[in-house]
Amino acid sequence: MTERLKEIYGSVPVIGWLIGMLVAVVTESAFGAGLAYALYLPKVPALLGLTVVLKQPSMFPAAILYVFLIYALPIFFAAGLTAPWANRMAAAMEALPLWLSAILHLGVLYLVLHLWTDMSDYRLQISKLTMIAVMLTLSINVINGYMGEFSCSHPGFMALGAYASSTFSLVLFRQDRLFGAPILPEFLGPYMFPLGLLLGGVAASLGALVVAIPSFRTRGDYLAIISLAFMFIVKSVFENLEVLGGPRGMGGQPHWATLPAVFIGMAVCIVVINNFVNSTMGKALNAVRDNETAAEAMTVNTRRTKMTAFMFGAFWAGVAGGLYAHELRYVNPSSFGIQSLAEILAMVYFGGLNSVVGSVVGALSIQMLSEALRPLELFKWIIIPLLLILVMIFRPTGLIAFRELNVKRTLGPRVRKSGG
Amino acid sequence: MHKSRAVLVVFFMFFMAFSFMSCGKEREARIKIGINAPITGDIPKVGEGTKYAAQMWLEEIEKAGGLQVGDKKYKVELVIEDNESKAESAVKANTKMISEDGVLIIIGPQSSKQAIAAGGVANDYKTPMISPWSTNPDTTRNRPFVFRGCFLDPFQGPVVANFVKEELGFKKAAVLYDVASDYPKCLAEYFKKAWEGINGPGSVVAYESFTTKDADFSSQLTKIKGSGAEFLFTPQYYNEVALIVKQARELGFTAPILGSDSWGSAETVKLCGPACSGLYFSTHYAAAGAKGQTKEFIDSYKQKYGYVPDDVGALTWDALRLAQKAIQNAGSLTGDIAKDRQAVRDQLAKTKDFEGITGKMSFTEEGDPIKCAVIVRISDKGEFEFYKQVCP
Numbered sequence: 001m002t003e004r005l006k007e008i009y010g011s012v013p014v015i016g017w018l019i020g021m022l023v024a025v026v027t028e029s030a031f032g033a034g035l036a037y038a039l040y041l042p043k044v045p046a047l048l049g050l051t052v053v054l055k056q057p058s059m060f061p062a063a064i065l066y067v068f069l070i071y072a073l074p075i076f077f078a079a080g081l082t083a084p085w086a087n088r089m090a091a092a093m094e095a096l097p098l099w100l101s102a103i104l105h106l107g108v109l110y111l112v113l114h115l116w117t118d119m120s121d122y123r124l125q126i127s128k129l130t131m132i133a134v135m136l137t138l139s140i141n142v143i144n145g146y147m148g149e150f151s152c153s154h155p156g157f158m159a160l161g162a163y164a165s166s167t168f169s170l171v172l173f174r175q176d177r178l179f180g181a182p183i184l185p186e187f188l189g190p191y192m193f194p195l196g197l198l199l200g201g202v203a204a205s206l207g208a209l210v211v212a213i214p215s216f217r218t219r220g221d222y223l224a225i226i227s228l229a230f231m232f233i234v235k236s237v238f239e240n241l242e243v244l245g246g247p248r249g250m251g252g253q254p255h256w257a258t259l260p261a262v263f264i265g266m267a268v269c270i271v272v273i274n275n276f277v278n279s280t281m282g283k284a285l286n287a288v289r290d291n292e293t294a295a296e297a298m299t300v301n302t303r304r305t306k307m308t309a310f311m312f313g314a315f316w317a318g319v320a321g322g323l324y325a326h327e328l329r330y331v332n333p334s335s336f337g338i339q340s341l342a343e344i345l346a347m348v349y350f351g352g353l354n355s356v357v358g359s360v361v362g363a364l365s366i367q368m369l370s371e372a373l374r375p376l377e378l379f380k381w382i383i384i385p386l387l388l389i390l391v392m393i394f395r396p397t398g399l400i401a402f403r404e405l406n407v408k409r410t411l412g413p414r415v416r417k418s419g420g
Numbered sequence: 421m422h423k424s425r426a427v428l429v430v431f432f433m434f435f436m437a438f439s440f441m442s443c444g445k446e447r448e449a450r451i452k453i454g455i456n457a458p459i460t461g462d463i464p465k466v467g468e469g470t471k472y473a474a475q476m477w478l479e480e481i482e483k484a485g486g487l488q489v490g491d492k493k494y495k496v497e498l499v500i501e502d503n504e505s506k507a508e509s510a511v512k513a514n515t516k517m518i519s520e521d522g523v524l525i526i527i528g529p530q531s532s533k534q535a536i537a538a539g540g541v542a543n544d545y546k547t548p549m550i551s552p553w554s555t556n557p558d559t560t561r562n563r564p565f566v567f568r569g570c571f572l573d574p575f576q577g578p579v580v581a582n583f584v585k586e587e588l589g590f591k592k593a594a595v596l597y598d599v600a601s602d603y604p605k606c607l608a609e610y611f612k613k614a615w616e617g618i619n620g621p622g623s624v625v626a627y628e629s630f631t632t633k634d635a636d637f638s639s640q641l642t643k644i645k646g647s648g649a650e651f652l653f654t655p656q657y658y659n660e661v662a663l664i665v666k667q668a669r670e671l672g673f674t675a676p677i678l679g680s681d682s683w684g685s686a687e688t689v690k691l692c693g694p695a696c697s698g699l700y701f702s703t704h705y706a707a708a709g710a711k712g713q714t715k716e717f718i719d720s721y722k723q724k725y726g727y728v729p730d731d732v733g734a735l736t737w738d739a740l741r742l743a744q745k746a747i748q749n750a751g752s753l754t755g756d757i758a759k760d761r762q763a764v765r766d767q768l769a770k771t772k773d774f775e776g777i778t779g780k781m782s783f784t785e786e787g788d789p790i791k792c793a794v795i796v797r798i799s800d801k802g803e804f805e806f807y808k809q810v811c812p
Contacts (some may be wrong), residue, residue, distance in 0.1 A: 019677075042521075042522075043520055043522075046516075051516070051520070060533065086694055088746050111431065120519055120520065121515055121518070121519040121545070122512075122516045122519045122520050125511070125512060125515045129512070131506065144574040156530055177558070177561075177782050205526075235600075236600065236631065239599065239600040239631075240599065246602075247599070247600055247601055247605050248532075248556060248602045248606065249533070249536065249558075249602070249603075250556070251536050251540075251558050253538075255544075303472050316773075326510060328507055328537050328540075329537065329540050330507060330536045330537040332507060332536075332539065332602075333599075333600070334533060334600070335506070335507050335508070335533075340504070368472060371512070374504075374509075374513075375502075376503070377458055377459045377460055377502050378464075380460070
């Protein structure tokens with residue numbers, strides 16, 4: 001029986017699973033509320049029942065039953081049933097250019113996410129913050145994973161991005177305490193938002209340049225120390241810049257970090273970073289990490305490579321910071337301190353170095369864990385670090401490390417028809 | 421292989437049997453009240469005070485058999501969420517309580533750092549929120565659904581300045597504050613402005629700062645000593661207060677040191693010891709020598725949890741009582757949460773002369789209370805004695 005299951009589900013391509021998920025979320029929006037009522041659940045379990053586990057343990061079995069009926073059953077049923085068609089579809093899409101096929105897959109994924117988050121605002125918020133965390137984790141993976149340096153300035157880059165893009169939108173589009181009347185009409189705002197994010201990213205990479213110039217003359221621990229110092233410098237600069245609110249922070253950003261905005265941001269980030277690390281530059285980066293002298297001898301311009309990668313990573317941290325600021329709609333220098341650094345590092349080392357999938361997994365699991373364990377209060381801060389220690393002992397490089405993501409093979413069909 | 425599968429099936433069935441555990445229970449209407457508190461993170465003592473005050477309030481309601489609204493008695497449920505002293509978590513907690521738990525009103529978060537961000541969420545979803553302790557004007561600005569339970573810094577700064585002028589008659593002031601922390605910095609600024617307004621420019625002879633987590637203040641204190649200041653105003657938190665006062669005395673600075681409501685923690689005296697006795701600070705209420713319902717609250721809190729509640733506990737208690745009163749004044753609950761939230765908000769905004777344990781309160785248009793401040797003297801026994809009340 002196990003063999004048979006393996007045979008069926010081994011042949012389901014990515015699009016098949018996506019169809020399964022689509023069926024599940026459609027089922028949920030049709031019957032979810034009714035089923036929850038029948039099971040005496042107060043509401044549709046928001047995060048697959050994760051949040052009720054510790055809050056109301058007596059409801060946990062009902063939540064599990066709900067998850068089984070609404071998610072597990074339809075997903076496996078639909079995925080298994082449609083596998084032959086899905087394979088044909090995947091084969092057809094394989095014939096298309098890769099970018100088109102990727103966009104089609106992402107479109108279905110977005111549809112799933114949209115329907116799923118439509119059920120609850122809490123889900124929506126957690127999903128958005130998780131996607132921002134994915135971007136942050138990926139961007140630090142470029143530096144700490146692919147480049148192999150230990151950089152601690154990520155919260156600083158995030159702060160630069162958050163402040164730059166907030167200033168952009170507040171100065172141009174919002175009546176506000178710090179900058180007064182808007183310059184442009186507000187309806188233009190959402191269309192200009194990408195520009196604001198770009199500005200945030202550029203600000204962060206300029207910050208990275210400032211760190212990189214002195215620190216890449218040295219190696220190893222020195223970068224860690226210089227980048228840590230940079231983080232504190234950024235924080236105190238914002239604390240003392242009265243124009244940007246000083247320690248009181250900056251509030252009132254428009255709520256432009258909507259689901260499509262964050263999703264597109266994350267998708268572009270994943271695609272670009274994946275292409276970057278698989279490019280010649282990415283390979284050169286790995287060479288520099290493994291042996292700088294040897295890389296230099298093999299005509300790699302190590303200094304330029306390192307600089308580019310560092311600024312590239314910082315750029316995406318800045319974009320993530322911009323999205324973060326427009327989701328929380330309040331930034332404060334103390335949000336970008338050592339605690340936020342610890343969280344980002346935890347996500348990247350938990351998920352796995354040198355791997356795009358690992359970063360996604362790390363960000364997702366740490367975010368979900370910290371949501372699920374919040375009712376434990378103090379013990380949460382014992383359990384999560386403990387898990388991290390266990391991962392470090394048994395898988396020192398993280399859960400899914402050093403694995404390349406081959407988009408073409410991942411999206412392709414699992415079973416090839418003879419002659420098809 | 422077969423055995424393990426059988427075990428799995430049995431386990432699963434056993435487990436599923438529990439899924440009907442909660443069946444048959446009555447689906448009764450409950451009033452849910454959200455508490456957004458910093459139980460872990462930088463200021464766990466604040467979170468603890470919030471939680472304890474809320475639990476005490478709930479017990480009192482349960483003793484009465486529920487909350488009487490109109491002609492119906494409702495069961496009350498507290499939804500306590502930990503915001504980890506982070507803005508992001510405070511926002512998540514608020515969203516969860518509003519959209520998942522369906523709370524009628526939210527009490528918290530305490531610090532402005534979280535309250536500003538969380539207040540945005542509460543206002544967007546049209547859910548009333550009272551932050552008992554947040555002093556930043558941005559928390560309630562342009563947010564009809566957000567209220568606060570304490571006075572603001574622009575009021576407290578002049579209170580201290582006037583008190584010193586009238587009671588102690590000094591002319592030259594020194595200020596020492598944390599430049600990286602929102603609350604001390606703003607209060608220091610308001611104090612300086614008020615003091616210079618009374619005594620003319622240049623009357624603040626030393627205006628020294630440090631940054632969060634500094635522990636050595638000797639260079640700033642030496643400057644202050646050398647400046648000829650007659651007293652020092654330092655609006656810092658309890659852990660820093662102890663360090664500043666002790667180091668000042670060691671350096672031979674003998675003039676009085678004054679503080680603000682951030683001193684009002686049980687920890688201040690514990691850490692500072694006799695060095696702090698005889699000093700004054702402005703705050704929300706005085707525990708020693710309290711009368712009436714304030715005394716009742718302090719006594720039952722002390723009996724339950726073993727220490728005198730600090731101002732966070734008292735302000736949370738008042739916020740809960742405000743919420744309770746607003747819910748009761750709403751007349752009746754329709755069961756439609758959006759309508760009920762609106763009704764509770766309207767009642768809150770109408771609050772006039774509410775008798776709280778931290779003084780009488782009326783809300784302004786912005787949702788800020790008009791209330792009196794208290795000047796407290798730390799007695800030789802280390803108690804916070806009532807010295808004087810200052811009203812706006």
